[in-house]
Amino acid sequence: xxxxxxxxxxxxxxxxxxxxxxxxxxxxxxxxxxxxxxxxxxxxxxxxxxxxxxxxxxxxxxxxxxxxxxxxxxxxxxxxxxxxxxxxxxxxxxxxxxxxxxxxxxxxxxxxxxxxxxxxxxxxxxxxxxxxxxxxxxxxxxxxxxxxxxxxxxxxxxxxxxxxxxxxxxxxxxxxxxxxxxxxxxxxxxxxxxxxxxxxxxxxxxxxxxxxxxxxxxxxxxxxxxxxxxxxxxxxxxxxxxxxxxxxxxxxxxxxxxxxxxxxxxxxxxxxxxxxxxxxxxxxxxxxxxxxxxxxxxxxxxxxxxxxxxxxxxxxxxxxxxxxxxxxxxxxxxxxxxxxxxxxxx
Amino acid sequence: xxxxxxxxxxxxxxxxxxxxxxxxxxxxxxxxxxxxxxxxxxxxxxxxxxxxxxxxxxxxxxxxxxxxxxxxxxxxxxxxxxxxxxxxxxxxxxxxxxxxxxxxxxxxxxxxxxxxxxxxxxxxxxxxxxxxxxxxxxxxxxxxxxxxxxxxxxxxxxxxxxxxxxxxxxxxxxxxxxxxxxxxxxxxxxxxxxxxxxxxxxxxxxxxxxxxxxxxxxxxxxxxxxxxxxxxxxxxxxxxxxxxxxxxxxxxxxxxxxxxxxxxxxxxxxxxxxxxxxxxxxxxxxxxxxxxxxxxxxxxxxxxxxxxxxxxxxxxxxxxxxxxxxxxxxxxxxxxxxxxxxxxxxxxxxxxxxxxxxxxxxxxxxxxxxxxxxxxxxxxxxxxxxxxxxxxxxxxxxxxxxxxxxxxxxxxxxxxxxxxxxxxxxxxxxxxxxxxxxxxxxxxxxxxxxxxxxxxxxxxxxxxxxxxxxxxxxxxxxxxx
Numbered sequence: 072x073x074x075x076x077x078x079x080x081x082x083x084x085x086x087x088x089x090x091x092x093x094x095x096x097x098x099x100x101x102x103x104x105x106x107x108x109x110x111x112x113x114x115x116x117x118x119x120x121x122x123x124x125x126x127x128x129x130x131x132x133x134x135x136x137x138x139x140x141x142x143x144x145x146x147x148x149x150x151x152x153x154x155x156x157x158x159x160x161x162x163x164x165x166x167x168x169x170x171x172x173x174x175x176x177x178x179x180x181x182x183x184x185x186x187x188x189x190x191x192x193x194x195x196x197x198x199x200x201x202x203x204x205x206x207x208x209x210x211x212x213x214x215x216x217x218x219x220x221x222x223x224x225x226x227x228x229x230x231x232x233x234x235x236x237x238x239x240x241x242x243x244x245x246x247x248x249x250x251x252x253x254x255x256x257x258x259x260x261x262x263x264x265x266x267x268x269x270x271x272x273x274x275x276x277x278x279x280x281x282x283x284x285x286x287x288x289x290x291x292x293x294x295x296x297x298x299x300x301x302x303x304x305x306x307x308x309x310x311x312x313x314x315x316x317x318x319x320x321x322x323x324x325x326x327x328x329x330x331x332x333x334x335x336x337x338x339x340x341x342x343x344x345x346x347x348x349x350x351x352x353x354x355x356x357x358x359x360x361x362x363x364x365x366x367x368x369x370x371x372x373x374x375x376x377x378x379x380x381x382x383x384x385x386x387x388x389x390x391x392x393x394x395x396x397x398x399x400x401x402x403x404x405x406x407x408x409x410x411x412x413x414x415x416x417x
Numbered sequence: 418x419x420x421x422x423x424x425x426x427x428x429x430x431x432x433x434x435x436x437x438x439x440x441x442x443x444x445x446x447x448x449x450x451x452x453x454x455x456x457x458x459x460x461x462x463x464x465x466x467x468x469x470x471x472x473x474x475x476x477x478x479x480x481x482x483x484x485x486x487x488x489x490x491x492x493x494x495x496x497x498x499x500x501x502x503x504x505x506x507x508x509x510x511x512x513x514x515x516x517x518x519x520x521x522x523x524x525x526x527x528x529x530x531x532x533x534x535x536x537x538x539x540x541x542x543x544x545x546x547x548x549x550x551x552x553x554x555x556x557x558x559x560x561x562x563x564x565x566x567x568x569x570x571x572x573x574x575x576x577x578x579x580x581x582x583x584x585x586x587x588x589x590x591x592x593x594x595x596x597x598x599x600x601x602x603x604x605x606x607x608x609x610x611x612x613x614x615x616x617x618x619x620x621x622x623x624x625x626x627x628x629x630x631x632x633x634x635x636x637x638x639x640x641x642x643x644x645x646x647x648x649x650x651x652x653x654x655x656x657x658x659x660x661x662x663x664x665x666x667x668x669x670x671x672x673x674x675x676x677x678x679x680x681x682x683x684x685x686x687x688x689x690x691x692x693x694x695x696x697x698x699x700x701x702x703x704x705x706x707x708x709x710x711x712x713x714x715x716x717x718x719x720x721x722x723x724x725x726x727x728x729x730x731x732x733x734x735x736x737x738x739x740x741x742x743x744x745x746x747x748x749x750x751x752x753x754x755x756x757x758x759x760x761x762x763x764x765x766x767x768x769x770x771x772x773x774x775x776x777x778x779x780x781x782x783x784x785x786x787x788x789x790x791x792x793x794x795x796x797x798x799x800x801x802x803x804x805x806x807x808x809x810x811x812x813x814x815x816x817x818x819x820x821x822x823x824x825x826x827x828x829x830x831x832x833x834x835x836x837x838x839x840x841x842x843x844x845x846x847x848x849x850x851x852x853x854x855x856x857x858x859x860x861x862x863x864x865x866x867x868x869x870x871x872x873x874x875x876x877x878x879x880x881x882x883x884x885x886x887x888x889x890x891x892x893x894x895x896x897x898x
Binding site for chain 1: 418419420421424426427440442444446476478480483485489490491636637638639641649652653
């Protein structure tokens with residue numbers, strides 16, 4: 072009765088029990104006026120027990136769920152959670168639950184993911200040049216360079232063309248780790264022309280899982296590691312004196328994929344770190360704020376991970392001046408891409 | 418594939434509207450030993466509690482064995498299957514090992530218990546795990562190592578997949594610690610996971626697969642095994658640089674123990690040079706008790722002699738020690754050396770009556786002490802209630818009392834034990850202050866920790882006797898290496 076799914080139902084039963092309490096009290100008053108003293112004493116004890124039990128049940132099955140719902144709503148208003156709001160354990164009524172489900176449908180989660188995806192592509196390309204045109208032009212430059220015997224230019228152009236092709240060709244939300252890491256190696260190859268031996272890249276991962284699966288076949292959102300690598304190079308390593316090291320470590324558990332991108336660059340101070348992590352805690356930071364204070368790439372990746380997989384996943388940043396920066400990404404293990412693009416087969 | 422046992426995701430905990438844990442995320446998988454190193458104690462107690470019990474959190478989620486057990490909107494106060502091995506013994510004396518392992522565990526419901534059946538089960542389990550233990554030994558007679566092994570087996574057979582190893586170095590000598598860690602590693606290979614809470618990064622680097630560094634209730638850095646280098650941790654800790662040049666160095670022998678022995682145990686001899694700091698590292702904790710007793714005057718050795726500045730002080734008692742110029746500062750001086758019901762000034766001048774030979778100190782003395790020590794102690798010198806002072810101020814008070822008395826020999830028992838990283842640096846600075854006053858110091862410890870940073874000489878004790886002696890140059894070379 073009091074354990075029903077909906078708060079409205081629980082409230083109804085609670086009201087009935089309260090009414091019963093009032094009736095018993097009325098009876099008790101009647102007995103007090105008559106000679107049934109013993110009966111009224113027994114009834115008094117019973118009444119006290121009944122009252123205490125009712126209070127406990129009210130606390131457990133009404134007060135706590137209302138408090139839980141209130142916490143979820145507060146966090147939803149602060150853009151800190153998304154899933155929890157639409158899947159509350161104790162909705163007020165069946166109708167409320169249906170309204171929330173409809174709202175979720177209307178918000179069209181996939182559309183939001185697609186917007187975030189487009190934004191990431193925009194970030195990767197950095198301008199609005201038609202990528203197909205750019206890709207074809209680069210191929211032509213490469214051919215010319217090969218004919219002229221300029222192998223280095225040809226190699227660099229090929230790497231750049233491959234990078235653009237990856238960015239525009241994979242239309243799904245999820246790609247294999249293998250693809251994403253190849254893109255990063257390609258990106259690193261391009262950056263090496265600029266930085267030379269000043270930066271080096273290390274990628275490490277478990278060779279394979281016990282059930283014979285290749286870790287590189289797990290799927291992650293496209294362009295999720297590359298923007299972080301780019302951040303590490305431009306904000307961490309570029310300003311560092313001496314050699315910079317960029318490490319990508321991939322670890323798996325039976326349910327999660329943990330990717331750590333670390334650099335030994337200049338790091339960031341506590342105030343900046345707090346600001347970055349505060350923004351990462353929100354699912355939709357305002358665009359103005361993001362652009363003004365930077366860090367949009369990180370937020371974009373974080374938002375896509377959370378929209379695709381839920382509130383229990385995302386990015387954390389650890390840093391200290393002089394000690395470099397670690398960006399930790401936590402995602403579920405996804406073996407196949409689902410039709411809706413979200414993580415399945417976890 | 419590694420099985421996930423515990424996962425904290427963005428956990429924030431507020432106590433009295435202050436964040437004691439801030440956005441804490443980490444994961445523990447089977448077969449791992451994860452180190453937890455706290456630079457200060459903010460959030461430490463709360464974190465350990467949240468790992469064991471699902472009490473209300475302000476934000477985030479906690480998963481145990483892949484189940485969501487606690488989150489910001491619902492906490493059911495249930496307990497997770499987590500065991501703790503700490504200084505406090507969790508076994509019940511008077512009961513056998515088998516009773517402790519099987520009967521005193523959650524979910525045991527039998528009324529008729531056959532001792533032989535339990536013992537057989539325990540023997541089989543030990544054989545399966547590959548650990549040897551005399552199961553007929555009464556619990557109260559178990560050694561520290563045996564006690565911890567028993568608690569570990571109890572955890573394993575009780576179905577606890579996660580064990581918190583809470584400051585093992587507080588009660589284990591380095592050798593025992595190494596031995597126990599071999600067993601921990603063995604159990605980790607069998608699928609258990611461990612959270613290894615330690616005082617020092619060197620200990621964490623040695624015994625853990627990953628180390629998580631906390632400060633002010635936040636994770637500052639996660640060190641993977643290949644990140645565990647001094648270079649990588651340097652930006653996160655304050656390195657203490659002992660200014661040893663300050664102290665005047667004298668080569669005279671101030672104190673000498675010549676073949677002293679108690680109750681038929683091994684004879685020990687050592688010498689302490691004036692103005693220097695000597696550390697005695699008791700590897701297996703067999704010498705410490707006797708030495709504290711002898712140096713404090715509570716125990717008179719059966720054999721041998723104690724010489725202080727050429728005078729024989731072997732027969733002198735506790736009350737003579739102060740007069741002779743020896744002060745022994747016990748472990749945890751805040752609780753064992755200070756008087757919480759007395760004011761700061763009363764605590765500071767507590768020993769002066771012995772030195773000056775008068776029980777009432779003249780006012781002008783008090784004024785002059787207040788003026789001089791006020792510069793070091795700050796406003797806290799006027800505190801009437803010292804229980805309101807911070808730990809840092811209380812340590813300062815304890816050491817200032819010694820400075821004021823200015824003993825010939827200061828004996829420090831485990832001075833940096835149980836301290837956070839900040840706390841250790843603070844105590845090392847205070848020891849350096851004593852060195853600056855040319856006070857000869859003897860440090861008695863069971864763990865090297867940071868003691869060597871202020872030491873000029875290291876004596877190693879094993880099986881109750883001194884087995885090796887190193888000068889500063891020698892131990893610097895092997896600690897650096």
